[in-house]
Amino acid sequence: MPSSTIPSQRLYSLDALRGFDMFWIMGAENIVHNLAKATGNGFWEGFSVQLDHPEWNGFHFYDLIFPLFLFIAGVATPYSIGRELEKGKDHTALLLRVIKRGLILVLLGLIYNNGLKFQPIADIRFPSVLGRIGLAYMFANIIFLYSRQRAQIVWFWALIIGYWLLLKFESAPGFAPGDLTMEGNFASYIDRIVIPGRLYRGIHDPEGLMSTIPAISTGLLGILTGTFIKNNPGLTSTRKAAYMFLSGIILLGLSQLWNMDFPINKNLWTSSFVLLAGGCSLILLSIFYYIIDVKGFRRWAFFFTIIGMNSILIYLSGGFINWDYASQALLGWIGQLFTSPWKEVAMACCYVLVQWWFLYFMYKKGVFLRV
Numbered sequence: 001m002p003s004s005t006i007p008s009q010r011l012y013s014l015d016a017l018r019g020f021d022m023f024w025i026m027g028a029e030n031i032v033h034n035l036a037k038a039t040g041n042g043f044w045e046g047f048s049v050q051l052d053h054p055e056w057n058g059f060h061f062y063d064l065i066f067p068l069f070l071f072i073a074g075v076a077t078p079y080s081i082g083r084e085l086e087k088g089k090d091h092t093a094l095l096l097r098v099i100k101r102g103l104i105l106v107l108l109g110l111i112y113n114n115g116l117k118f119q120p121i122a123d124i125r126f127p128s129v130l131g132r133i134g135l136a137y138m139f140a141n142i143i144f145l146y147s148r149q150r151a152q153i154v155w156f157w158a159l160i161i162g163y164w165l166l167l168k169f170e171s172a173p174g175f176a177p178g179d180l181t182m183e184g185n186f187a188s189y190i191d192r193i194v195i196p197g198r199l200y201r202g203i204h205d206p207e208g209l210m211s212t213i214p215a216i217s218t219g220l221l222g223i224l225t226g227t228f229i230k231n232n233p234g235l236t237s238t239r240k241a242a243y244m245f246l247s248g249i250i251l252l253g254l255s256q257l258w259n260m261d262f263p264i265n266k267n268l269w270t271s272s273f274v275l276l277a278g279g280c281s282l283i284l285l286s287i288f289y290y291i292i293d294v295k296g297f298r299r300w301a302f303f304f305t306i307i308g309m310n311s312i313l314i315y316l317s318g319g320f321i322n323w324d325y326a327s328q329a330l331l332g333w334i335g336q337l338f339t340s341p342w343k344e345v346a347m348a349c350c351y352v353l354v355q356w357w358f359l360y361f362m363y364k365k366g367v368f369l370r371v
Helices: 012-039 042-050 061-086 091-114 129-146 149-169 186-194 212-230 237-259 271-294 299-308 311-317 323-335 342-365
Strands: none
Touching: 012 042, 012 061, 012 271, 012 299, 012 311, 012 342, 061 091, 061 129, 061 212, 061 271, 091 129, 091 311, 129 149, 129 212, 129 311, 149 186, 149 212, 149 271, 212 237, 212 271, 237 271, 271 299, 299 311, 299 342, 311 342, 323 342
């Protein structure tokens, strides 16, 4: 399909990429882990390692899932909030909508972590993945609402440079300035003081308050990317894909340079991590955008699109649906056709398939969980 015929107000690749992202945390990682055990093959064993988080510093593919989702949310902003601005919608009304969405995600994250039950505040975990997305999305969109593109770029760099300087020259009491260990880094120390309840790792929470600051830049990078795609009619779609790919490569290079002084670390959402995850996100989006929106090849992505259109629902569903029971009840007979370790591979596939059927049913009924 020629690029000139692509509808400018719809990115079909976003739902597919979001679905690809969620696919790995709805059970696909267990397929790979079990394949590695079953085959002993070096490829699957290496892939299996990539689907676990490093203990502290470092980067695996699994570390990309969270920032990629936030990046995608940012890309959608110029097509949602931006369109409302173009229609002359009042800034205050849009601000209230953005704040409402952000706080709803924080609340859903709180429920996801702790369930709907009364318990002492000391036992409640307040930080969450959805809470991080909600807060970073909210502040990134507020910046989008009240600043021009050049100022958004300044905000992107100011947040990650400021965060770097803060952690470089400060530390927890009793540690040398710039200490980046779990015990000694300044971000975790502030979280221990400020955040009520319990932290995920006792002295540190990977979704803590301080590390949400650089996560805003991840959302802003998505917004800047969405604006680039939407507001450059003079560029062909093919060139846009190429520029995104090249920008991703540049960010990967910058992340490695910054890594020498400020290690890549998802736990702290370090500035080098922002650039690395952002570079990977740009490269993936450029590929999906080129194949789906530019060339028009969409059928292959239908599997992922179904997931992407109800991503929040499938993320939350584990809290109220026993997917292990459902997959055993519906497809347990498939597992009986195999012996270990291939039985575990088959049932891991069934686990994902049952969830996809559920999402397909929701899609056919037109039921989507929107925040």
